[in-house]
Amino acid sequence: xxxxxxxxxxxxxxxxxxxxxxxxxxxxxxxxxxxxxxxxxxxxxxxxxxxxxxxxxxxxxxxxxxxxxxxxxxxxxxxxxxxxxxxxxxxxxxxxxxxxxxxxxxxxxxxxxxxxxxxxxxxxxxxxxxxxxxxxxxxxxxxxxxxxxxxxxxxxxxxxxxxxxxxxxxxxxxxxxxxxxxxxxxxxxxxxxxxxxxxxxxxxxxxxxxxxxxxx
Numbered sequence: 001x002x003x004x005x006x007x008x009x010x011x012x013x014x015x016x017x018x019x020x021x022x023x024x025x026x027x028x029x030x031x032x033x034x035x036x037x038x039x040x041x042x043x044x045x046x047x048x049x050x051x052x053x054x055x056x057x058x059x060x061x062x063x064x065x066x067x068x069x070x071x072x073x074x075x076x077x078x079x080x081x082x083x084x085x086x087x088x089x090x091x092x093x094x095x096x097x098x099x100x101x102x103x104x105x106x107x108x109x110x111x112x113x114x115x116x117x118x119x120x121x122x123x124x125x126x127x128x129x130x131x132x133x134x135x136x137x138x139x140x141x142x143x144x145x146x147x148x149x150x151x152x153x154x155x156x157x158x159x160x161x162x163x164x165x166x167x168x169x170x171x172x173x174x175x176x177x178x179x180x181x182x183x184x185x186x187x188x189x190x191x192x193x194x195x196x197x198x199x200x201x202x203x204x205x206x207x208x209x210x211x212x213x214x215x216x
Contacts, residue, residue, distance in 0.1 A: 009079065013088060014151075018144045021101065026087040031075050033100045034089060035068075041102075041131035042069035057134040058172055064206060067198045070129070078129075084108045086156060087129070088148050090141050101136040104145040105129035106152045109163050115187065119212065122161035125153045146180070153215060160215055165189065165208035169201075174209060182211040 010027035017023075026034065044054030044062045056062060061069070078085050085107040091098035109124040127149055132141045153159040164182060166173050178184070187210040190196070191203065199206055 065198045102132035124161040125159045182213040
C-alpha cells in the first residue's frame, strides 16, 4: 500500500536523472494535456503535414483497437486513487514552461492473481499506461519513466515484484520487457469487456500476456 499521508499531486519526483526532463506526480492540472499524449502514443498522432495521416511509434495500437485509449474521467479516477495508484508524468524542460511528453502508471496488484508459491510471497505492483509522445521517443524519456516507476514500486509500495500485461501480438513491447529482466509467465488474460468493443481484430490476438519481474 502506498504512503498516503498527504496528497502527492503535482509534486516533483526526479529532477536529476535526465538533463532534459523532470518527473512529477500527475495532478488534475495535467489531465487535458496528458490525455492527448497517451492517446497519441497508443492511437496515433495526426501528422502536421497531412492531418489525415497519423503516427504513434512503437507502442501504437491503432491497428488493433479503435477509439480513445483513455478519457479525461478515467485519468481523473486514477489520479484520485492515491492509495493504490501512482502516475508519474515526464515534463520536458523548455523556455516556455514544462511540456508533458510521457507517463507511467504504478498500481497495486491483486494478490489473488499471483499464481505460484514464489509469486505469492511478494508484495507486488503492476506497471501500465506507459506512454511517450511520438515526437519525443528515442530520447531517453521512456527509460527515465521506467526507472522512476521501479523506484516508486520499491519506495512507495514496498514491492518486491512487478507485473505487466501486454497485448500478446505486441511482440516488440514484450521483447523490450524481457530485456529489462521480466519473465513471461505463459498466462493469458482477456481484454476487459468494455475494451473488447473497440477491437478491430480477432479477440484472441488481443489477449494480454502476463509478464513478471522480481525487483532487486
